[in-house]
Amino acid sequence: MGLAKYVIRRLLYMIPLILGISIVVFLVMYAAGDPIQIATAGNPSITEAQRQFLREYYGLNDPIPVQYVRWLDHFLHFDFGKSLYGGKPVNEIISIYFWETLKLQLVSILLAFAISIPIGVYSAVKQRSWFDYIFSGISIAGVSFPVFFLGIIFILVFSYQLGWLPSAGAHGAPQLWPVFGIQNPFLDELAHLAMPATVLTLAGLAYNTRLLRAGMLEVLRQDYIMAARASGIPERKILLKYALKNAIMPLITLLGMSIGFAIAGAPATETVFSWPGLGRAYVTAASRLDFPLIMGITMIITIMILVANLITDISYAAIDPRISID
Amino acid sequence: MVSLALRKRGSRKGQERRSASQWAVAWRRFKKHKSGLLGLGMVVALILVAIFHSFIAPYPARPDPNAFLPLYEGEAGQPPSWKHPFGTTIIGNDVFSEVVHGTVYTLYVAIGTTLIAMLITVVVGISSGYLGGKIDDLLMRITEVFLVFPSLLLILVFARIYQLINPEPFWNVLGISIPVNLTMIVVIVAVFAWAGNARVIRGEVLALKEKEFIQAAKSLGANSRWIMLRHIFPNILPQVIVIATLTMASAVLVEAVVSFLGFGDPSTITWGRMMEESFQNMSTTWWAEVFPGLAVFFTVLAFNLMGDGISDALNPRLRE
Numbered sequence: 221m222g223l224a225k226y227v228i229r230r231l232l233y234m235i236p237l238i239l240g241i242s243i244v245v246f247l248v249m250y251a252a253g254d255p256i257q258i259a260t261a262g263n264p265s266i267t268e269a270q271r272q273f274l275r276e277y278y279g280l281n282d283p284i285p286v287q288y289v290r291w292l293d294h295f296l297h298f299d300f301g302k303s304l305y306g307g308k309p310v311n312e313i314i315s316i317y318f319w320e321t322l323k324l325q326l327v328s329i330l331l332a333f334a335i336s337i338p339i340g341v342y343s344a345v346k347q348r349s350w351f352d353y354i355f356s357g358i359s360i361a362g363v364s365f366p367v368f369f370l371g372i373i374f375i376l377v378f379s380y381q382l383g384w385l386p387s388a389g390a391h392g393a394p395q396l397w398p399v400f401g402i403q404n405p406f407l408d409e410l411a412h413l414a415m416p417a418t419v420l421t422l423a424g425l426a427y428n429t430r431l432l433r434a435g436m437l438e439v440l441r442q443d444y445i446m447a448a449r450a451s452g453i454p455e456r457k458i459l460l461k462y463a464l465k466n467a468i469m470p471l472i473t474l475l476g477m478s479i480g481f482a483i484a485g486a487p488a489t490e491t492v493f494s495w496p497g498l499g500r501a502y503v504t505a506a507s508r509l510d511f512p513l514i515m516g517i518t519m520i521i522t523i524m525i526l527v528a529n530l531i532t533d534i535s536y537a538a539i540d541p542r543i544s545i546d
Numbered sequence: 547m548v549s550l551a552l553r554k555r556g557s558r559k560g561q562e563r564r565s566a567s568q569w570a571v572a573w574r575r576f577k578k579h580k581s582g583l584l585g586l587g588m589v590v591a592l593i594l595v596a597i598f599h600s601f602i603a604p605y606p607a608r609p610d611p612n613a614f615l616p617l618y619e620g621e622a623g624q625p626p627s628w629k630h631p632f633g634t635t636i637i638g639n640d641v642f643s644e645v646v647h648g649t650v651y652t653l654y655v656a657i658g659t660t661l662i663a664m665l666i667t668v669v670v671g672i673s674s675g676y677l678g679g680k681i682d683d684l685l686m687r688i689t690e691v692f693l694v695f696p697s698l699l700l701i702l703v704f705a706r707i708y709q710l711i712n713p714e715p716f717w718n719v720l721g722i723s724i725p726v727n728l729t730m731i732v733v734i735v736a737v738f739a740w741a742g743n744a745r746v747i748r749g750e751v752l753a754l755k756e757k758e759f760i761q762a763a764k765s766l767g768a769n770s771r772w773i774m775l776r777h778i779f780p781n782i783l784p785q786v787i788v789i790a791t792l793t794m795a796s797a798v799l800v801e802a803v804v805s806f807l808g809f810g811d812p813s814t815i816t817w818g819r820m821m822e823e824s825f826q827n828m829s830t831t832w833w834a835e836v837f838p839g840l841a842v843f844f845t846v847l848a849f850n851l852m853g854d855g856i857s858d859a860l861n862p863r864l865r866e
Contacts, residue, residue: 240691249703258710360581360854364795364847366802369821369839372828376836380829487698488803492825503807506702509710514703521696529694 227530234526241522242515246291249511250284255304258509278304278512291515300516305508310516313501318520321490321497325482327417332424333475339425340432341464344440355429362426368488371419375492378415385415388494416493420486424478428471435467465539472539476532477525572784575859582855588848596649603643608815614638623831633833635824641834644815645841651725651816652798652845655732659797662736663743664790670740671747672774672782676755686748689741697738698800704734705809715813727811735800743789750782784860791853795846802842817842 256274260266275281279290294301300310343352379387389412391405439445440463448458487499494500498517505513576582595602606612616622616630617638626633632641674685708730716723754760755778763773804810805818806825817838824834 237691237694241695244691245700249707360850361843361847364850365843366799366839366846368803368806369843372821372825372835372839376828376832380832487702488807491807502699503702506699506706507808509703509706518696518699521699522694525694525696 223534227534230530230533234523234530237526238519238522242292242295242519243288245515245518246288247284249509249514250287254280255509255511256280278302295519300519301512303505303513304510310512313513314498314516314520317496317498317501320495321482321499324413324416324420324490324495324497325479325486327413328420328424329475329478329482331417331421332428333471335421336425336428336432336471337464337468340429341436341459341467343429343433344436344467345459347437352433356433359426359429359433362422363430365423365426366488367419367423367486368492370422371416371489371492374415374419386412387415389496416489416495419489428474431470431474432467435470436463439463439467469536469539472535473532476528476535479524479528482524572856572859576855579855579858581851582858585848585851585853585855588844589852592649592845592848593653595646596653599646599650603640603646605640605643607644607647608639613640613643616640623827626833632837633831635820635834636827636831637823641820641837644820645817645838648815648817648820648838648841651728651814652801652841654728655735655801655816656794656798656845656849658729658732659736659739659801660790660793662733663739663793663797664786666736666740667743667747667789668779668782668786670744672751672778674744675748675751676774676778677770682748685744689744692738692741693745695738698803701731701734701738701800701804702807702809705731705804708734709809709812725811725814728814728816731801731804731809731811732797735797735804739793739797739800743793746789747782747785750785751778754778754781784856788853788857788860791849791856795849795853798842798846798849 254275256271256278260271260274279287282290291301298311300314302309303313339355343355346352375387378385391409391412445458445463448462449455453462487503489495490497490499491503498520502514502517504510505517576586600606605615614637616624616634621630621634622638623636624630624634630640630642632645634640635644670685670689674682674689708727714726717726717729718724760773760777763777768776801810801816802818802821805816806821808822810816810819810822820838821835824831824838828835
């Protein structure tokens with residue numbers, strides 16, 4: 221089957237999945253309660269008439285199926301409606317936060333991927349060496365360390381104790397410059413990016429090295445590696461060409477998944493660093509039950525994950541000739 | 547009829563004897579696994595602390611007014627000392643006491659989530675793998691939906707909805723008060739924690755299904771339920787135990803994140819909740835932030851180490 225046909229079939233297959241997820245999330249949220257009541261509960265001066273007006277304005281008085289169809293109609297026109305807080309269009313809010321999250325996540329995912337390859341391979345080749353023990357120890361500790369707690373430690377050490385790096389935000393305010401002695405806008409951005417990116421890289425690194433080490437150990441035990449060794453192929457070539465190519469498959473799945481999930485951001489890490497990204501926006505939206513914003517971000521993330529899965533599957537076929545697209 | 551019943555009992559006996567020796571072998575191998583033993587030791591310590599928490603902690607848990615004794619004694623916001631090993635918070639709680647009391651909730655989250663998640667995992671994995679056909683198709687479609695869900699974000703939304711429904715804070719079951727909101731979080735986390743593992747189990751079952759002993763049982767007239775319970779389940783049990791240990795680790799992590807972000811049970815002081823409370827003041831009282839965090843870390847590490855050890859001990863391919 222051709223690639224185009226496969227992609228089209230997979231895209232068509234996504235439609236019921238996306239619809240199903242949107243219906244489930246929509247129903248659960250709207251069955252849970254009246255968002256206007258929740259939004260105005262803390263404000264005693266709001267009258268019932270004003271609440272009624274707000275409900276009318278956001279179209280919350282219609283039956284739920286009508287609301288869903290209207291939401292779906294807007295969704296198909298790439299419009300997620302308006303936030304219940306401040307009435308800003310959801311699209312605008314998402315587009316503000318999207319790039320900050322993407323910047324942070326892409327840097328850390330790619331760094332974690334690149335650094336984990338030499339460590340994972342070397343640990344597997346020198347199994348039970350001091351290098352392996354140290355890095356295996358670090359990576360199991362890294363997997364167990366709550367990522368947001370690592371961020372907290374970083375802030376305590378590098379911001380509060382040493383005063384080297386800013387603890388919050390993605391940019392310093394130019395009118396307050398120099399912040400931490402930085403006046404260059406690019407360096408300022410880099411200084412803000414340094415800690416959250418390092419924390420997320422370390423977290424990803426721990427998972428990747430464990431996965432790659434286990435994969436390499438499994439592959440190196442295979443007969444065809446022994447056959448390659450017996451036929452006198454240099455060890456370096458065996459490792460990098462024959463073993464790594466097979467051992468890296470699970471890592472590529474993980475890479476695909478993490479790029480999909482990257483858009484969800486790391487809500488806790490973004491909150492710790494006050495990073496103006498989608499993850500933190502989602503936490504705020506969830507705590508206020510800002511339904512249109514929650515629906516918008518959830519749908520964006522779902523679609524990104526599905527697309528990333530598709531790309532992963534296609535790249536599988538490109539790397540491994542045993543897997544054919546069908 | 548009689549002979550069939552006898553045969554059944556006979557086969558069960560054989561099963562038990564064989565599996566006992568299999569577990570004995572696994573335990574012998576586990577005992578040689580140093581980091582696995584370390585993990586087991588840490589888990590046992592955690593359980594002991596949870597059982598004897600009211601004896602170990604010098605101050606009672608909130609909402610007992612005596613929990614605020616350091617405040618009345620003018621010792622709020624104190625750094626770690628002999629009297630307060632982990633220091634006191636800015637509002638005058640002994641951090642050590644609260645960490646000790648928190649072990650109970652942590653174990654509740656770990657065990658509760660894992661029980662529910664593993665039940666779904668095993669039922670979906672076995673019936674999907676063994677029965678196949680339409681049931682397999684349906685279950686795998688549902689599994690895919692759960693794999694695609696951005697689970698942590700939806701856990702936050704659901705946790706918040708339950709917070710707002712605001713149920714009574716505790717259920718009294720046989721004299722033990724069970725925090726309702728925390729139980730809801732346990733259920734929510736479990737509902738999103740089975741999909742990937744169910745696929746793994748399904749794969750195992752697919753491989754097992756073709757083995758001779760299953761074919762033999764089938765030809766002797768055993769029905770599907772019997773085969774799934776008596777032949778498939780005992781053979782995937784090692785895999786299930788490994789997955790369960792790792793699920794406990796991730797359940798503790800997820801609950802810590804949920805509580806830290808302010809979506810936790812307002813009536814229980816879990817470690818994540820302590821970190822949330824102290825986050826704003828951590829530049830002055832860093833100890834109130836760091837010690838609960840370390841408690842989460844060591845607990846997750848213990849389950850992960852133990853899981854690794856069990857996994858190595860039960861993996862037949864690593865056998866010398």
